[in-house]
Amino acid sequence: MSQRNPIADTVFQGREMLKHCPGDHPERISHLHNLSIALKTRFEQDGRTEDLEEAVSLAEEAEGLAIAIDHPYLLWFHHCVTLSDPSVPIADKLSAYPNASAEERFEVALALANLARIHYSSLVLRAYRLAMMLVERVLNVRFTNESQHRFLSRPDVRQLPSHAASWAIQHGALDTAIEIPEQGRGQIWAKIRDYTYPLNELPAISEELTDVFREVCVQLMLLSISPSNLYDVVEETSRIEYRRLKWEQWADTLKKIRQLDGFQDFLRIKPFSTLQTAASGGPIIFINVDSHRSDAIILRSEGAPSLVPLSPHLPQTLSRIVETLEGVAEQSRIWWCPTGGLLSLPIHSAGPYNEGERNLIDIFVSSYTPTLSALINARARSHDLSPKGVELLAFGQSNTLPQVKLEFEQLRNMFADAATLLDGHESNADVLLAGASTTPWLHFACHGFLNVENPLQSYFTLHSGSLSVEKILAGATASHGELAFLAACHSGTGESELAPDEMISLAAVM
Template structure:
């Protein structure tokens, strides 16, 4: 009935169900009814009520569907207006507003009838500056991923539009950095910015956290069915809640202003400065590869400048073709590596003035792949000729990866050099319930022990339970895992396969135990230096909707505190894993240089089987 407290919610939900039915049946009448019901939900929703943003967002999607079906321009214009109106509901949860901004921006960029790049750029700038205020830390890892999966592509589109309208590469870089790896970034915030604020100004930190949490929480008023309120009392409670929401918006702005007035906190949760980016490149250039349907670019950060070059031979369509699916064929992988060499890596190396050389030290380079580029084996890009590797990244430099420059600086802030009393943890799983045996694991472990025999502490855990490993990890400098790994569509559940705790009444029955991403990332590891994951697919980003989050087993070890992590992009050959590990540690014992040792071991594998990149190309170095 009219004026019923739940009227708008019921109408809005009905609109969604009608839209769902349209997508199943294609019946345009269902879509028209969905639009009418959603418009009625808006009419029943007071101004400034946070739910208006949701109904406007839904209405924009319904109208866009009808435009794509009918081609009537007025529907497209109305859809765009609805998304903008949703973005402008300041009392709404920030996720809803950001989702509306992304949808509106895509229309302004990709729909010729309403194309307006300057307007899209302005909108995306505002949206990206709001993103750091979205708090996901209090949520479970799966809930975090669900929320951020709805914003995939926001940062890369913002960077592309920024470059397209002629803004300096520094601006595009700032936008890109703001939107990358939000989940892990907020962990770093709480281990740096937020913890610093808590240490110096605890009251401000507590107030900021409380306000941010409240604004990000769903807006709820007790319904008539769930309370003893009269309609009048319900409306009064509704108005009171709206006033509170407006006050929270204002108070959050005020508290940010107060924080940024404190010495040392002038850039609190603001985009990084140019000086920060240049300092991050003091050990070697950092290259962000940003590919969207609008354009493809490499943003290059050196000690002295931030610049960009267009990548004319690297289209979004080709990226989907070569990296949208995995391959188990060496010929197909050679095509991928040659495409990467021509389209991305060679133009960057030429711009940097790098050339192939045999002498050490080779220059370092850090790659940041954006979107589907996180799936690309950039480090192994190569040109093949006459049965050999004619040119490859490893001949020009020592390639590494990082998720963000913030994460790179975090890893460098920790001690990088290994000492005589460093502790080594060796975790081996020669057999695993329900999985194939790893016949080379024992020999791999023996080779590592021999190479690092000068270390005072070597702890070997053969076929341990996951809980035992979590207990031991905080006490080691080097952790080496020789086991199976599994990369899942839900990245938080990707894991290394160990054993479960034995059942007391049945101690002889063994079950697989999971050392999961979310458990590893939650650790704080003060002594951590190097994690070597001699397992399959530990750096694989399986979920296309979460590529911006760079969440996989390797990144979880990195965020937990390991300055260096060695991992794999796809299932690796057991023989290659064994040789790679032994050669790596042999070199490490002589040089104390993780990246160089990694590169040396890779070159050894490449020399052995040059035309089989599936053998030598999966191994990556992540971190400092």
């Protein structure tokens, strides 16, 4: 007895389903799509050109029906992945559906990426990049940081960068595996960084563009923190339209800035060649944890990145990482760039902890960075030191934390007149915000409170009132801050379970 062919059965069943779905049947698009996939799969196995021709015809019929009923899904992704000319840019396919929202386009792009991965299509990375670009579009039309955080907490959204990186790693494209997560991680903070980016050189070229850009950035920042900031500006019914217009003004001004000499790459996603410069201060270990595979990529300032596949046994993995770092002097600084759930783990303290064996902390000095771009930007700011040297603003609460008096005495001995020390009643939120915008170094020794339900309302306790994440963001300016030392409970924690790469905390906002 001959064995049954599952593909042939699928094709047969697909034809039967279509017989019972006339042209106006709501399920016809789905059945056309499924039969097209089955025929394409059989073509790949048997090479029968008539199967490919029928698959193309069915896909085109499905697309035509989808356009006719303004269906946002299954519009084009099967045609893109398995049938169409790969020379046609994926984004151009989307332009045929102007009525689809940014979120609907994202859903389609994500479906395209998932299907392309199943079929091992050459379109996988392009689809992932498109999906992450559309994540940014979705964030731009969402009203507040809280709304954006909810979207980024969706499992399929938060896993998108790690999925893309794992595919790139699987195919040997380690530079791409470094680039892609930079586009898809820390998006809320990246947007805040864009709104407060220093414009040191722009005024000399175009003072008008500088003023317009600063103004619209302030307005978008206030609106993203809380819609109540604009209660007196526009009526409630028009706030969404107001934000859309402001974002379009921001995008249009950004386009004009990029047309100026020397500003072509202003606020653009950094390519690998730029990201690699982040390793100038020591090797960076980027860790990607994904359901498909998990790896560490070691990035040096020169040469190709090195790959260390992760194993379930941490000591073995760390041993391989240390071996790959051969040639780096002991007690040199190395940088960790973890992702996902690893963000909350003290990787630097890992080791066998057996007598006679060394732990990681005995070999290297570890530091952390949330993204490579964050490290590059921080170093760029450090080059613009105050000619007067380091200045320090310290705030403490010795009335409830007695050791603060000793701590402040030590700071006074170290910094002398360069330190401004505020204890308890001597400060309030306005004083601290004003000082934070002009002082490169901050030192907080006080109580902190974590609001799990709304991280924007986490706060430092002051003698009178509090200083919340929301207040800090509302008062944010393009400062030259370099160091924030936080001796405050809960300052480094946040609601990280749902979207660890987008964690909002007191430490992050500083």
